[in-house]
Amino acid sequence: MSRVTQAIAAISSVLFSVPAFAADEMPTPSFPSEWQLGLQAAASPVMERMTSFHNLLLVVITAISLFVLALLVICAVRFNERSNPIPAKWSHHTWLEVIWTGLPVLILLGLAVPSYRLLYFQDRVETADMTLKIIGNQWYWSYEYPDTEITFDAIATPDDQIKPGQHRMLETDNHVILPVDSNVRLLMTANDVIHAWAIPAFGVKLDNVPGRTNETWVRPTKLGRFYGQCSELCGVDHSFMPIVVDVVSKEAYTAWVASKKSPAAPAETPAAPPAD
Numbered sequence: 001m002s003r004v005t006q007a008i009a010a011i012s013s014v015l016f017s018v019p020a021f022a023a024d025e026m027p028t029p030s031f032p033s034e035w036q037l038g039l040q041a042a043a044s045p046v047m048e049r050m051t052s053f054h055n056l057l058l059v060v061i062t063a064i065s066l067f068v069l070a071l072l073v074i075c076a077v078r079f080n081e082r083s084n085p086i087p088a089k090w091s092h093h094t095w096l097e098v099i100w101t102g103l104p105v106l107i108l109l110g111l112a113v114p115s116y117r118l119l120y121f122q123d124r125v126e127t128a129d130m131t132l133k134i135i136g137n138q139w140y141w142s143y144e145y146p147d148t149e150i151t152f153d154a155i156a157t158p159d160d161q162i163k164p165g166q167h168r169m170l171e172t173d174n175h176v177i178l179p180v181d182s183n184v185r186l187l188m189t190a191n192d193v194i195h196a197w198a199i200p201a202f203g204v205k206l207d208n209v210p211g212r213t214n215e216t217w218v219r220p221t222k223l224g225r226f227y228g229q230c231s232e233l234c235g236v237d238h239s240f241m242p243i244v245v246d247v248v249s250k251e252a253y254t255a256w257v258a259s260k261k262s263p264a265a266p267a268e269t270p271a272a273p274p275a276d
């Protein structure tokens with residue numbers, strides 16, 4: 001390897017290094033420590049598709065922006081008063097107008113196809129393995145597992161009770177437990193005002209509206225701990241209702257359900273899931 005390629009490899013490994021695994025899927029600090037540039041790593045089929053759609057859009061909007069910038073520069077340089085003292089008199093050009101109307105329409109229609117496919121893909125799941133009902137309250141979340149009759153609240157852990165390894169303003173006393181590689185139907189509602197349950201790594205963000213039930217779904221594809229926050233301004237403690245989801249193996253999930261149902265079982269939640 002030449003020195004140049006070695007240098008490029010060294011620089012890019014620093015700039016674009018990603019940890020081999022991320023047990024905790026959460027936002028990483030920005031400059032100067034970790035430089036999170038993109039979205040959180042996808043942990044569901046919906047988020048995988050959202051990420052690739054986002055990457056497609058990024059290419060398209062960058063190309064359009066560069067094209068418009070080039071047109072502006074050409075106009076500014078070639079058609080200013082000094083370099084073009086006698087302006088042309090014509091004001092219409094049929095084919096130019098057809099092109100600059102038709103081309104954006106084609107681009108937008110081209111983007112609408114993958115956009116609508118994704119919209120309907122994330123809307124609901126055909127066959128659900130289980131259901132999780134999520135209820136927003138001022139200012140905590142209630143969870144119900146209708147298949148197992150498990151219910152609990154998840155309340156934010158105050159700053160002075162955060163233990164080492166926990167994340168301030170992202171920790172709750174109870175965690176949502178979900179089995180990996182299972183289709184989970186998510187039903188959302190609220191008891192008081194509108195909240196929104198959001199986990200970026202799952203590509204889920206849906207309003208919890210009092211008096212109605214909204215539906216979406218998630219199929220967690222990675223073991224680990226995933227963080228989210230209420231994403232609809234719901235009052236003074238809106239920023240203090242975080243969401244923690246532990247995705248565990250199907251066996252660990254079954255054991256957790258059994259422990260919640262049996263009064264003798266001491267464990268509130270299973271041990272931290274292994275990193276994937």
Ligand SMILES: [Cu+2]
Pocket residue numbers: 195196230231232233234235237238239241
């Ligand atoms: Cu809120």
